[in-house]
Amino acid sequence: MTELKTRYVACMVLGGTGDALGYKRGKWEFCASGKQIHRELADLGGIENIDVALPEWNVSDDTVMHLATAEALVASPSGPNSDRKQLYLQLADSYIKSMTDMVARSPGYTCMKSVSVLRATQPLGYQLSFNPRGGGCGAAMRAMCIGLRYPYPEQLDDLVAVSIEAGRMTHHHPTGFLGSLAGALFTSYAVQGKAPRAWGAGLMEVLERSLQYVMDAGQYVDENVAAWSYFRDAWTNYLKVRGISDGSSQPVFPQDYGVDARDTFYKTLSYSGWAGASGHDAPMIAYDAVLAAGSSWHKLCDHAVFHGGDSDSTGTMAAAWFGVMFGFHGVPANNYERLEYRDRLETLGRQLFVLSQQR
Numbered sequence: 018m019t020e021l022k023t024r025y026v027a028c029m030v031l032g033g034t035g036d037a038l039g040y041k042r043g044k045w046e047f048c049a050s051g052k053q054i055h056r057e058l059a060d061l062g063g064i065e066n067i068d069v070a071l072p073e074w075n076v077s078d079d080t081v082m083h084l085a086t087a088e089a090l091v092a093s094p095s096g097p098n099s100d101r102k103q104l105y106l107q108l109a110d111s112y113i114k115s116m117t118d119m120v121a122r123s124p125g126y127t128c129m130k131s132v133s134v135l136r137a138t139q140p141l142g143y144q145l146s147f148n149p150r151g152g153g154c155g156a157a158m159r160a161m162c163i164g165l166r167y168p169y170p171e172q173l174d175d176l177v178a179v180s181i182e183a184g185r186m187t188h189h190h191p192t193g194f195l196g197s198l199a200g201a202l203f204t205s206y207a208v209q210g211k212a213p214r215a216w217g218a219g220l221m222e223v224l225e226r227s228l229q230y231v232m233d234a235g236q237y238v239d240e241n242v243a244a245w246s247y248f249r250d251a252w253t254n255y256l257k258v259r260g261i262s263d264g265s266s267q268p269v270f271p272q273d274y275g276v277d278a279r280d281t282f283y284k285t286l287s288y289s290g291w292a293g294a295s296g297h298d299a300p301m302i303a304y305d306a307v308l309a310a311g312s313s314w315h316k317l318c319d320h321a322v323f324h325g326g327d328s329d330s331t332g333t334m335a336a337a338w339f340g341v342m343f344g345f346h347g348v349p350a351n352n353y354e355r356l357e358y359r360d361r362l363e364t365l366g367r368q369l370f371v372l373s374q375q376r
Contacts, residue, residue, distance in 0.1 A: 018288045019344030021208070024164055025373075026366035028204065029087065032161055033080045033362050034182040034353045035336025037069050038318065039328035040077040043123050047059070051276045051324040064318055076143050078124035079158040079333045084358060085115035087162035087365040090370065092292060101178060102140070105297065108183050112138035122153030126197025127223075128155040147237035148189045152247075152288065154299035156184030157196030157327035158330040166370040169376060176201050177227050181234075188296060191231075191241055192288070195248045196296025198227055200334055203304065207341035217256045218264030222348045224249055251326035255286065259308065268308045292326030303334035307342075314334060314347045 019027075032263050040046045043236035046056050061067055086108065112132050116124070127150070136142030160180050167176035177198065179250070184197030199220055231241050257263040260269040273280065283292035293299045301357045306321030321335035322328055345353070353359065 022370045024341050024344045025370040026344055026363050028337045029362040029366040030353050030359055031340035032078050032333045032337030033356050034069055034331045035072040035322055036079045037076050039322045039332030046329045049325045051280045054323045055276050063348045063376035068351045070181060071357055077329045078119055078122045078356050080327055081115050081118050082159040083150045084157045085111040087130055090166045105143040105182050106137050109135040109143040109186060118366050125155045127151055128187045142188055145189050147240040151188040151190035152192030152295050154196055154296055154330045155201045156188040156193050156295055157167050157296050157299045158333050160197040160200035160202045163201035166372055168205040168208035168373050175200045176205060177230050191245045193296040196300055201302040204341055207338050214261050214268055215264040217261055248297045255301055283326055293331040294327040298329045300334055302331040306335045307338055312343050
């Protein structure tokens, strides 16, 4: 089995690959037809013939903000039960700086507007008001590194707190910041070697712990409690559809689950018809792909990256989880060797591994 340090590196690097492939300089991220994307993919010779490199395959805002999250975690390491406020201010500062690197990366409106309000030099400058429209996927797609930093069961309190607070710096709504929790939690499960079929049931258990954290934190408690059920109910329904509510059964997929069927199903999971655009369904679609693909990089990308919807966000999450589980096994080298920011991603993967072992 690939050593854990290499899998940490693969998580960061392949997350960037999934992002760049799903983005295609905005062409595929904003394409509503998975079938059209697959036709264009075939014209390119398939994923094995794609050299993921500039200028055609730049990373989007997803990887830039994932880098920002990871760099803050490395710059302000916090131990178990330590005061996390310095880390939160470091995260705020990192997100502010990330906005200077958004040319041709299609940053989300909610992220940009929220980051403009952050004040990293003020003691509580990382706290934003509740946002009734803050349920997008911008918090989810940058949280996998939080699971790398706090991967073990005894670090769960840190994972819950940091993923929620990092998430609501831009998406202060449960549908948004619980996507951050899911992205971090599933990464930690992959580090632990937990079977993917158990991840969803684990999330449902941790949601109760997360609600208690939000109540204890005391920020807009009434608003958060009132809006809590959408994320929880959406995941409850999804796990029932796949037959994995118990965390031990094998997932059930329809006999016909081709490109069109997946596009149709993904839309049913969405908030407003754009699959993967929200905090609940971006990790859900990525998770669905992990369940279906097993150790196949090609199948993972077919399901998580090449679909009609927010394909860069679902792609970066699924590919990052694949990296934690399998390293670079089965991934064509040209899919990541010349990836934009590869050196930074590799370095952060190694640094997060070292920090994760200090427990």
